[in-house]
Amino acid sequence: MASASTVKTWIGRPxxxxxxxxxxKSLTNKQVAKIPYFQPDKVYLPLLLSNGILLKPLVNVGQEVKKGQLLAIGISNSQPPLHSPVNGIVETIAPYIAHHPSKARLDTIHIKCFKDQTWSSKFKSRSVVGLSSSEVIQYIQEAGIVGLGGAGFPTSMKAHFAKQANVDTLVINGGECEPYITCDDLVMRLHCNEVIAGIRLLMVATGAKRAIVGIENNKLESYELMRSAASDDDNIAIELVPTLYPMGSERHLIKTLTGKTVPTGKLSTDIGIVVNNIATARAVYHAVRYSRPLVTRVITVSGLGIESPRNVEIPLGTRVKDLIGYCGGLKMDCERLIFGGPMMGQVISDLDIPITKTVNALLALTSEEIGSDEQxxxxxxxxxxxxxxxxxxxxKxxxxSESSDYDLVERLGINQxxxxxxxxxxxxxxxPLVQFFQHAKGILTQRRMSSMRQEKAKKLAEMKTIRLAKEAEAKKAAKAAKKRKRSRRTNSKPMVEVDV
Ligand code: SF4
Ligand code: SF4
Known part of the structure; x- marks a missing residue:
């Protein structure tokens, strides 16, 4: 265990x-020998990606499916495919409630789960030695892996862009700075070797020469275990960072670990850095080493409003109400359910909503935890x-924003x-400052979209005018050419001799 003398201490703020x-965090970060697994009776898989793209189902109602079998695909490789998280039978493909701002019911694959949930022998282990960047990226793409920290960006695309941008550093976000959430902490404590192996594969995929893992200094056990797992690799550094919210923000973690600033309006790859998180690195290891797609995730179920807070691994598509039931049910004084942390999470409106790849926590909060709403x-x-x-x-x-002066809101830097x-x-x-900002961001996005549409319409109209002018010109030229040809023919006709 790390002691005060062995850990890096920060003077001031990074x-x-x-x-x-x-x-x-103490609600769920107790020592356990193994992450428990919850198997619901049914899973519900919406045919929609987090970026709003619809997936096309490849299975039919009544069809038996195997755990890891491809269920649905997008129209290109940039869209992560969907796999079956269970052995079961497709009961129906029909609209179902989803965690979506529009509260729309989305086409969803409903699967009734079988008792036997073992992986089929089709998913074999393979050697990871000597794999090229494009091979690792392909395996990540086929496994449907997205950023499991919450952003949901396809990991294969991120690795591809990082490789193209010639990044030299891979930063791994082990901050987990949101209150309550401890699933990455637990994964580091119980599966540090898999995480380190996943980091090595991400280095191959992105071309990064070194990796730095940033762990907040309230997770000393994870820090020690990760350090020990990476001790034979000089290219992987495990660093403690101060416990300070929002340390998990990409640009703040980069600043803390490397001293570099991502310029406004730029990406981290512009300064040679790509960021991934702990759970994503482990999913990459499973995908490449065992050819297993992303079909489960570890999630923190916490808050004073739930009977038995804990971390649990679930198949994707598990409903909120089934998971709550597994954790002993809600307490009488539970006031609010949230996906994600209390700082940036989203309130859940329905207990039937299924859990998707990007949900790292389900919180049941009491009024005591929420505090007064009185503004x-x-x-x-x-x-x-x-x-x-x-x-x-x-x-300001x-x-x-309250006075609807959105130009001023923009000048004040809302985009940052x-x-x-x-x-x-x-x-x-x-x-409720953030609510105002989210509203203002929505208005500004609409304005940008509408001006882009107008710009596009203007360009199309200009192109049409140019095309019509060119066509008129071409017609005129053709007519003139025809006339010239006709007059040449007339002039070159032989003189007809007339007998008198
Ligand atoms: S913290 Fe609240 S009260 Fe204080 S300046 Fe900001 S908005 Fe006003
Ligand atoms: S203004 Fe935006 S970035 Fe700044 S503290 Fe508020 S939510 Fe965070």
């Missing part, structure tokens, strides 16, 4: 802003400004806002 919310007037105390990790002026952005919620958390007047 970046400006940030907050220290109560972490509630008061802004007292211009400036605490939100001090808390903002992006150096923004949240109270809120005022501009991470929606991290640090400002809302610290505000003594409980001003």
């Amino acid at each position: 970046f400006s802003g940030g907050v220290h919310p109560e972490d509630f 008061q007037d802004c007292i211009r105390c400036g605490q939100c400004v001090r808390a903002c990790p992006m150096g923004l002026m949240p109270f 952005m809120r005022a501009a 806002c991470l929606s991290c919620g640090a400002c809302s958390y610290i505000c003594p007047s409980r001003v």
Whole structure:
């Protein structure tokens, strides 16, 4: 176990802003020998990716499916395919509730699960020695892996872009800075060797020469185990970073670990860095080493509103209500259910919603944990400004947003806002700052889309005018050529001699 003398200590903050919310990690970070697995009776798999793209089903109603079998695909390799998380039978393919802002019912594959959930022998282990970048990327793509930290970007695409951008550093996000969430911590403690093996494969895929894993200094056991697992590899560094929200933000973790700043409007690959998270690295190992697609995930179920908070591995498509039942049910004083952490998570409106690849936590919060919703007037105390990790002026952005002055909101830098919620958390007047920013971002996105549409329509109209002018010109030229030809023919006719 790390002691105070062996761990790196930080003097001051690695970046400006940030907050220290109560972490509630002790609810679920107890020592366990094995991550428990929950097998529901049925799973529900929406045919929609997190970027809004629809998938085409490859199975029929009544068909038996095997765990890991391909169920649905997109129209290109950039869209991660969907695999069966269970051995079972397709009961129906029909609209079903999904976790989607529109609350729409989406086409969903409903599978009744069999008792036997062993992997078929079709999924064989393979050697990972000597694989090329394109081979690893292909295996990741075929396995349907997306960023499991919540963003959901296809991992194969990320690795492909990183390789093209010639990145030299792979940063692995072991921060897990949101309160309550401990699933990555548990994965590092119980499966550090698989995570390190996955990191090595991601280095091959992206072409990165070195990897740095950043772990918050409230997870000393994970830090020690990961250090030991990587001790024979000089190219992988395991670093402790201060426990400070939002350390898990890509740009803040990069700044803390490398001292480099990702310029505004640029990507981390522009400065030679690509970021992935702990669970994603482990999924990559399973995909490449055992040819197993991404069909399960470890999720934290926590909060004072649930009977038995714990980390659990579930097949994708497990419904919220089934998982809650497995964790002992909700307590009487549970007020709110959230997917993700309390700072950036999203409220769940229906217990039937199935859990998808990007959901790392299900929280059941009581009114005591949520705190008062009673909003008061802004007292211009400036605490939100001090808390903002992006150096923004949240109270000014809120005022501009409230008066619908979206040009000013934009000038104040809303596009740099991470929606991290640090400002809302610290505000003594409980001003719902992030809600205002999300609304303003929606309006600005609509405005951008509409001006892009107008620009496109203008370009199309210009192109049409040019095309019509060219066609008229061509017609005129053809007519003139015809006329010239006819007159040449007339002039060259032989003189007819007339007998008199
Ligand atoms: S923290 Fe709240 S009360 Fe203070 S300036 Fe910001 S919005 Fe106003
Ligand atoms: S939500 Fe936006 S404005 Fe508020 S602290 Fe985070 S980055 Fe700053």
